[in-house]
Amino acid sequence: MSDTMNSAANPAVRNGVDTATLFATLDAVKGNPEIAKFQFRATNTWISGTHNRSTIHGFYGAMQEMEHREARSFDADHPAVLVGSDNGPTPVEFLLHALAACLTAGIANIAAARGVNLTSVSSTVEGDIDLMGILGLDRTGTVRNGFQEIRATFTLAGDDDGQLEQVVRQSMARSAVFDVLTNGVPVSIDVATAAA
Amino acid sequence: MSDTMNSAANPAVRNGVDTATLFATLDAVKGNPEIAKFQFRATNTWISGTHNRSTIHGFYGAMQEMEHREARSFDADHPAVLVGSDNGPTPVEFLLHALAACLTAGIANIAAARGVNLTSVSSTVEGDIDLMGILGLDRTGTVRNGFQEIRATFTLAGDDDGQLEQVVRQSMARSAVFDVLTNGVPVSIDVATAAA
Numbered sequence: 001m002s003d004t005m006n007s008a009a010n011p012a013v014r015n016g017v018d019t020a021t022l023f024a025t026l027d028a029v030k031g032n033p034e035i036a037k038f039q040f041r042a043t044n045t046w047i048s049g050t051h052n053r054s055t056i057h058g059f060y061g062a063m064q065e066m067e068h069r070e071a072r073s074f075d076a077d078h079p080a081v082l083v084g085s086d087n088g089p090t091p092v093e094f095l096l097h098a099l100a101a102c103l104t105a106g107i108a109n110i111a112a113a114r115g116v117n118l119t120s121v122s123s124t125v126e127g128d129i130d131l132m133g134i135l136g137l138d139r140t141g142t143v144r145n146g147f148q149e150i151r152a153t154f155t156l157a158g159d160d161d162g163q164l165e166q167v168v169r170q171s172m173a174r175s176a177v178f179d180v181l182t183n184g185v186p187v188s189i190d191v192a193t194a195a196a
Numbered sequence: 197m198s199d200t201m202n203s204a205a206n207p208a209v210r211n212g213v214d215t216a217t218l219f220a221t222l223d224a225v226k227g228n229p230e231i232a233k234f235q236f237r238a239t240n241t242w243i244s245g246t247h248n249r250s251t252i253h254g255f256y257g258a259m260q261e262m263e264h265r266e267a268r269s270f271d272a273d274h275p276a277v278l279v280g281s282d283n284g285p286t287p288v289e290f291l292l293h294a295l296a297a298c299l300t301a302g303i304a305n306i307a308a309a310r311g312v313n314l315t316s317v318s319s320t321v322e323g324d325i326d327l328m329g330i331l332g333l334d335r336t337g338t339v340r341n342g343f344q345e346i347r348a349t350f351t352l353a354g355d356d357d358g359q360l361e362q363v364v365r366q367s368m369a370r371s372a373v374f375d376v377l378t379n380g381v382p383v384s385i386d387v388a389t390a391a392a
Contacts, residue, residue, distance in 0.1 A: 016244030022279045029333055036327035040289045044296035046317035048212030052300040054293035056285040061327075062277050069282045074270065074290075076297035081258050083218045084301070086265045089252040091298035091373050093236045094270075094290045097250035099383070100240035101272035102287035104248040105280075106330075119392040121242035127381075131232040131257075134302075134370050137225055146375035150383045157390045164389035172385060174330045177287050179342035184380035185323075187295070187346045189368060193360035194353045196315040 017112035035062050050084040051077040082131075092147065096125040098177045099152065106171030111158065116167060118158040125152040150181065213308035231258050246280040247273040278327075288343065292321040294373045295348065302367030307354065312363060314354040321348040346377065 012020045029036045038061035044054040057071035076091050078084025089097075100123045111118050127147035132138040134145045156164045172178050208216045225232045234257035240250040253267035272287050274280025285293075296319045307314050323343035328334040330341045352360045368374050 016247070016281075018245075018279055025279055026331060026333065029328065029331060033328055033333075036331065036333070038325050038327055039322055040286060040292060040325065041320065041322045042289060042292035042296055044293070044300055044319045044321070046300050046304060046314070049214070049304055050301035051212070052297055052304075052317075054296050056289045056293065059275075059289075061275075066275070066277060068275055068285065072285060074293050076293070076301070078301060079255075079257075079262070079264055081262060083214055083221055083305075085212075089264065089268060090236060091294045091301065092376070093238060093252045093255075094294035094297070095373060095376060096236060096238035097240070097252065097270055097272070098287045098290035098294070100238055100250050101248055101290070103385070104240055104242050105246035105272070105274060105287065108242060108245055108248075109279075117392070118242070121248075123240045124237065125240070126235055126237045129234050129236065129372060131234055132225065132229055133375075134372050135222060135225055135232065136370060137222065137229075137232070144375055144379070145370055146372045146379070147381045150381055151386070152383070153386045153388070155388045155390075157392045159392050161389050161391040165387045168385065168387045174332060174341055176325060176330050176342045177291060178383060179329075179340055180288070180291060181376065182380050182383050183340070183342070184378050185343045185346055187348070187374060187378050189299070189364065190347070190349045191361045191364045192349070192351045193357050194351075195357040196313070196353045196355050 014112040014115070015108045015118045017109055019112050022109065022113065037061070047087075048085075049077075050082075051075065051087045092127060092129065095147070095181065096127055096150065099150065099181060100125045102175045102177035103152070103154070103168070103171050106175050107154075107156070107167055110170050110174070111167045114163060114167065116158050116160045116163050118156065120157045121154065123152055123154045125150060210308040210311070211304045211314045213305055215308050218305065218309065233257070243283075245273075246278075247271065247283045288323060288325065291343070291377065292323055292346065295346065295377060296321045298371045298373035299348070299350070299364070299367050302371050303350075303352070303363055306366050306370075307363045310359060310363065312354050312356045312359050314352065316353045317350065319348055319350045321346060
């Protein structure tokens with residue numbers, strides 16, 4: 001998204017991306033890096049068994065408290081085969097959604113910044129997991145709790161076929177979720193308890 | 197979930213967890229580790245700009261192709277301040293949801309296995325991100341693309357206050373999402389392109 005552009009090559013909106021506002025935003029951040037400091041949040045409430053629900057609404061950014069247009073809630077659960085009630089996807093499936101969504105958003109932005117018109121972007125993401133890990137049944141010490149590997153396949157069509165793969169590679173190089181999933185992130189957890 | 201239990205201490209259902217089925221599942225997996233090999237999937241389609249949608253339905257597990265009770269779709273987008281149309285949470289917010297959901301599901305299962313009755317579990321998860329990274333504006337080489345840190349706070353109430361914190365710690369120790377986020381996972385991406 002930092003590519004140098006000229007207005008002749010860039011209409012105001014390309015791929016549904018408001019490139020004029022995008023470049024104005026980049027200029028604003030260059031002028032005041034405090035604008036770029038964001039904090040995102042989710043709150044979760046247990047419902048029953050492995051079924052629980054997160055709500056996503058407020059966040060901090062551009063030096064102020066902000067809110068999404070509406071509060072949105074997402075259920076998660078385990079399927080019956082994993083002794084849940086299947087009231088939502090499993091938590092790990094949301095990681096796959098997050099990866100696909102982040103790379104796709106980046107593809108649209110980067111293609112727009114580079115003057116490439118996209119006609120379609122689709123992807124499938126799959127992750128392998130051996131539940132011997134989370135079930136505490138691995139006696140070999142070799143089975144991790146999480147995904148062993150994630151694989152994604154992207155299919156793109158656009159008016160500059162020769163640039164499309166590079167757009168995906170640049171999206172990977174600038175994706176927040178790809179970074180977190182491949183490199184990990186420090187996670188700290190506090191616990192407050194009370195007798196019922 | 198590998199705690200040794202006896203049936204007297206465990207009613208069939210505790211915390212909404214079918215403990216009898218849970219222990220039977222553990223026994224089945226012990227008898228045939230192939231049952232534990234799962235693959236989860238998401239498919240994503242670009243809509244416009246940073247707006248895209250994932251669908252989660254089929255998965256592989258217990259040595260067969262399976263499906264969730266229904267196909268479920270989730271939109272992701274960037275908010276207006278990040279030059280999107282705010283048709284859904286940002287991709288990184290789904291990572292926070294996944295973490296809260298995975299730890300909460302584990303808390304319910306582990307508490308049930310240990311004979312602890314829960315009355316409430318809630319959590320807030322927040323992640324700090326400096327967008328100088330993904331915007332390609334960091335010239336110091338020190339700003340990553342993803343979250344710099346994730347912090348969660350869990351609040352639990354139950355009938356055995358003294359055990360609740362240990363239940364959370366055990367959930368962290370056996371959480372698929374906590375493992376992926378803290379340790380990272382190999383991600384490979386294939387790209388197929390076509391002229392429009």
